[in-house]
Amino acid sequence: MAAGVAAWLPFARAAAIGWMPVASTPMPIPPQEKKKGQDGLIILNVSGTKFQTWRTTLERYPDTLLGSTERDFFFHEETNEYFFDRDPDIFRHILNFYRTGKLHYPRQECISAYDEELAFFGIIPEIIGDCCYEEYKDRRRENAERLQDDEEMDMSNDVTPVNLTYREFLWRAFENPHTSTLALVFYYVTGFFIAISVMANVVETVPCGTMPNRSKEMSCGDRYALAFFCLDTACVMIFTVEYLLRLIAAPSRYKFMKSVMSVIDVVAIMPYYIGLVMTDNDQVSGAFVTLRVFRVFRIFKFSRHSAGLRILGYTLKSCASELGFLLFSLTMAIIIFATVMFYAEKGSTATKFTSIPAAFWYTIVTMTTLGYGDMVPKTIVGKVFGSICSLSGVLVIALPVPVIVSNFSRIYHQSQRAEKRRAQRKTRLARIRATKTRGTNAYMRYKQNGLLIDSLAEASKQAGRALVGKAANPPFESQHHHLLHCLEKTTNHEFVDEQTFQSNCMEISVMNKSGSRASSLSSSPHGLSSCCSRRHRKKSSFSLPSTNNQELSTIQIRERPVANSRSSLNAKLDETVPLKCDEPYITPSMVSLSAPVVTSSDGHGSTTTTAYSQSNIVRVSAL
Amino acid sequence: MGALMVIFSLQPKQRSKTRDSVEDELELSAVRHRPEGLEQLEAQTRFSRKELQILYRGFKNECPSGVVNEETFKDIYSQFFPQGDASTYAHFLFNAFDTDHNGSVSFEDFVMGLSILLRGTIQEKLNWAFNLYDINKDGYITKEEMLDIMKAIYDMMGKCTYPVLKEETPRQHVEVFFQKMDKNKDGVVTIDEFIDCCQNDENIMRSMHLFENVL
Numbered sequence: 062m063a064a065g066v067a068a069w070l071p072f073a074r075a076a077a078i079g080w081m082p083v084a085s086t087p088m089p090i091p092p093q094e095k096k097k098g099q100d101g102l103i104i105l106n107v108s109g110t111k112f113q114t115w116r117t118t119l120e121r122y123p124d125t126l127l128g129s130t131e132r133d134f135f136f137h138e139e140t141n142e143y144f145f146d147r148d149p150d151i152f153r154h155i156l157n158f159y160r161t162g163k164l165h166y167p168r169q170e171c172i173s174a175y176d177e178e179l180a181f182f183g184i185i186p187e188i189i190g191d192c193c194y195e196e197y198k199d200r201r202r203e204n205a206e207r208l209q210d211d212e213e214m215d216m217s218n219d220v221t222p223v224n225l226t227y228r229e230f231l232w233r234a235f236e237n238p239h240t241s242t243l244a245l246v247f248y249y250v251t252g253f254f255i256a257i258s259v260m261a262n263v264v265e266t267v268p269c270g271t272m273p274n275r276s277k278e279m280s281c282g283d284r285y286a287l288a289f290f291c292l293d294t295a296c297v298m299i300f301t302v303e304y305l306l307r308l309i310a311a312p313s314r315y316k317f318m319k320s321v322m323s324v325i326d327v328v329a330i331m332p333y334y335i336g337l338v339m340t341d342n343d344q345v346s347g348a349f350v351t352l353r354v355f356r357v358f359r360i361f362k363f364s365r366h367s368a369g370l371r372i373l374g375y376t377l378k379s380c381a382s383e384l385g386f387l388l389f390s391l392t393m394a395i396i397i398f399a400t401v402m403f404y405a406e407k408g409s410t411a412t413k414f415t416s417i418p419a420a421f422w423y424t425i426v427t428m429t430t431l432g433y434g435d436m437v438p439k440t441i442v443g444k445v446f447g448s449i450c451s452l453s454g455v456l457v458i459a460l461p462v463p464v465i466v467s468n469f470s471r472i473y474h475q476s477q478r479a480e481k482r483r484a485q486r487k488t489r490l491a492r493i494r495a496t497k498t499r500g501t502n503a504y505m506r507y508k509q510n511g512l513l514i515d516s517l518a519e520a521s522k523q524a525g526r527a528l529v530g531k532a533a534n535p536p537f538e539s540q541h542h543h544l545l546h547c548l549e550k551t552t553n554h555e556f557v558d559e560q561t562f563q564s565n566c567m568e569i570s571v572m573n574k575s576g577s578r579a580s581s582l583s584s585s586p587h588g589l590s591s592c593c594s595r596r597h598r599k600k601s602s603f604s605l606p607s608t609n610n611q612e613l614s615t616i617q618i619r620e621r622p623v624a625n626s627r628s629s630l631n632a633k634l635d636e637t638v639p640l641k642c643d644e645p646y647i648t649p650s651m652v653s654l655s656a657p658v659v660t661s662s663d664g665h666g667s668t669t670t671t672a673y674s675q676s677n678i679v680r681v682s683a684l
Numbered sequence: 685m686g687a688l689m690v691i692f693s694l695q696p697k698q699r700s701k702t703r704d705s706v707e708d709e710l711e712l713s714a715v716r717h718r719p720e721g722l723e724q725l726e727a728q729t730r731f732s733r734k735e736l737q738i739l740y741r742g743f744k745n746e747c748p749s750g751v752v753n754e755e756t757f758k759d760i761y762s763q764f765f766p767q768g769d770a771s772t773y774a775h776f777l778f779n780a781f782d783t784d785h786n787g788s789v790s791f792e793d794f795v796m797g798l799s800i801l802l803r804g805t806i807q808e809k810l811n812w813a814f815n816l817y818d819i820n821k822d823g824y825i826t827k828e829e830m831l832d833i834m835k836a837i838y839d840m841m842g843k844c845t846y847p848v849l850k851e852e853t854p855r856q857h858v859e860v861f862f863q864k865m866d867k868n869k870d871g872v873v874t875i876d877e878f879i880d881c882c883q884n885d886e887n888i889m890r891s892m893h894l895f896e897n898v899l
Contacts, residue, residue: 068741068742068743068745068746069742069746069760069761069764070764071739071798071802072794072798073761073764074895075797075798075801075802075895076761076777076801077895078801078809078812078813078892078894078895079777079780079812079813079816079817080837081813081888081891081892081894082810082813082817082861082865082878082882082888083833083834083837083857083861084887084888084891085860085887086887087887087890087891088887088890088891088894091894091895091897160745161745497766497767500766501766501767541764544764545765547894548765548837548840548841549841551837552837552838552841552853552857554838554841554845554846554847554849554853555845555846555847556767556841556842556844556845556846557844557845557846558844559844561844561846562843562844562845562846562848565846565848566848569848
């Protein structure tokens with residue numbers, strides 16, 4: 062609980078008077094207030110710099126050094142102050158924590174010095190406020206990495222877990238080639254063959270000189286067809302083997318087949334197999350030639366070998382919207398200018414601007430300032446619009462490019478930060494939940510101990526011994542717990558923690574499934590079934606004091622109101638009572654009871670209490 | 685060309701955002717309140733000087749601007765009840781403290797309310813409680829008003845309770861309350877019925893004295 066609101070606890074307790082007329086049970090006794098000690102100023106001398114604060118400010122956090130009696134060790138009688146031989150600059154932040162309830166991390170301080178001070182004063186770093194927490198965690202991580210790097214340089218990191226299955230070992234070898242020599246060799250061999258294959262694709266189109274019995278210049282591919290075919294076969298075999306091995310080793314085959322790299326692999330080796338299957342038919346050879354183009358995709362297999370390629374691909378993917386927009390605006394401009402140029406040049410003779418799509422080529426070439434010169438306007442109007450087109454082309458191309466470049470860097474950094482935040486989000490939520498549960502757990506513990514302490518108090522009063530343990534509970538906490546206790550008494554319900562609540566729900570569902578059935582009542586069998594079809598949940602009520610302890614080993618089985626006495630029941634019972642934990646009602650079959658039914662009349666409240674006390678509660682041990 | 689048009693169209697959105705934030709800042713800085721002097725407060729409430737000092741320090745620590753608005757009030761009160769949802773009850777409490785109904789609780793309101801609750805006579809405390817339950821301040825507590833209050837109180841318990849909270853528990857509790865308080869069975873509880881009944885109830889009388897030594 063934020064002790065910043067500790068100052069408001071008197072108000073919250075006073076406001077509890079609003080519950081009093083509503084409560085029907087007496088309230089618990091408030092904790093004994095210590096005689097209000099002198100709320101004086103405390104002087105803290107930290108290496109010469111004097112800090113002063115109220116005593117109560119420090120005592121807000123009794124589990125730190127300054128808030129507990131531990132500070133007495135540092136009391137200096139001669140000067141009547143507490144002296145600490147520590148860094149005053151960092152102490153300033155620590156004292157601010159007591160004042161405001163928020164701990165901040167100063168950026169200019171060294172992280173290890175700060176950590177040491179926190180450890181000395183008994184403050185856990187987890188309570189650093191959200192404003193500074195990310196910075197603190199980042200610095201801490203950097204520091205830890207630096208330490209780890211130093212360690213790694215000393216020792217080798219050949220930690221190979223011995224008990225990997227062969228499949229896992231294979232996958233690990235593929236994903237991290239540095240783990241074993243064999244994997245490294247395989248990595249380099251595949252890289253080499255990718256390069257060979259790509260170069261072969263390039264070289265086989267180079268003209269190689271004429272053969273003696275042909276007049277036309279032949280490409281190397283045609284001249285040395287067999288050699289290239291053998292090379293291609295070898296490469297494809299290696300790629301196929303690699304792909305199959307990856308497929309076997311993949312932990313999730315379906316996911317592997319969906320991944321981009323595997324698609325590239327398949328596309329790279331498919332043309333060869335299709336070519337094998339297809340015969341040297343002229344009709345399909347055209348399609349076959351097109352298919353060979355796909356062989357160039359082998360170059361993308363390099364992205365497994367190069368991290369830079371992967372980053373480029375990722376950033377392109379993340380900038381897709383910006384690129385798409387650029388393309389869209391360019392298309393708009395092209396269409397506009399092409400139309401204008403077409404109609405401007407329509408009049409002139411032997412013009413190359415035969416149609417608007419033909420004019421697209423001119424517009425693109427002009428706007429990107431290429432200016433091939435294969436299409437030029439001849440009319441004056443055409444020349445005017447042509448010049449406007451080339452001027453605007455400069456603007457259209459030049460302006461968005463820096464935007465895209467800055468987008469790249471922004472998106473890249475953003476994704477990095479987002480990943481970091483996502484990784485920390487879980488821990489941040491866990492922290493918030495932890496502080497909440499810490500508060501409630503503290504109260505649960507107080508309740509468990511509370512009864513203990515009361516009985517101990519009585520025992521000690523008889524023995525005349527002072528109870529040491531009681532002082533351990535700080536006054537602020539005990540007042541807060543008393544407040545929660547008052548609320549419990551007002552509503553006649555108790556706080557429980559998550560697990561107990563869940564187990565309650567499970568108990569109730571078990572009770573549903575295997576509770577008792579009133580077979581003694583002379584109800585018709587369909588009465589039972591009709592009862593079962595509805596959802597009756599006559600659950601626990603204002604509990605009897607004996608059920609205060611959660612005995613998880615017992616199942617409380619309650620009677621179900623049965624069909625033929627429905628008329629005597631309160632009509633209210635027929636409603637479905639939505640519970641926090643929903644369980645369908647299933648016919649219980651275990652124990653039969655003889656006494657009849659709970660009749661709760663129209664009076665609610667106190668009458669139901671009495672009714673429930675009459676209800677048949679059979680405790681069956683679950684063991 | 686199209687890119688130019690789009691770039692121009694992006695501009696106005698940002699300008700309107702900055703204009704809004706400037707207005708917000710003006711609004712915040714205007715709300716600042718300084719309380720009356722210590723002597724006046726001492727005269728009006730039953731607190732001693734030292735107690736007023738302690739109270740004000742805590743108050744100002746949490747609300748540097750000198751007034752509490754409803755959101756902050758709900759926030760603060762919710763921190764005392766982490767398991768449940770204290771915002772509805774905090775809303776009713778806020779209305780009970782905000783005696784001049786100007787939407788914010790100043791230190792004077794705060795300290796007057798506390799003076800009644802901690803140092804007032806039984807009559808005054810019961811009056812205050814009646815005022816809390818009477819949501820529309822018409823002098824009668826109806827069943828609907830009481831049900832709202834009861835639901836708010838049960839909301840503070842949260843979900844994880846033993847025994848499990850049911851839907852009709854607040855309603856039942858309201859029925860019990862009305863049975864006790866509503867003497868002439870006319871469906872509403874007046875201030876006299878309320879005070880009468882509370883004075884005759886031992887439990888309530890005892891619990892009224894519970895928090896006297898809080899400060």
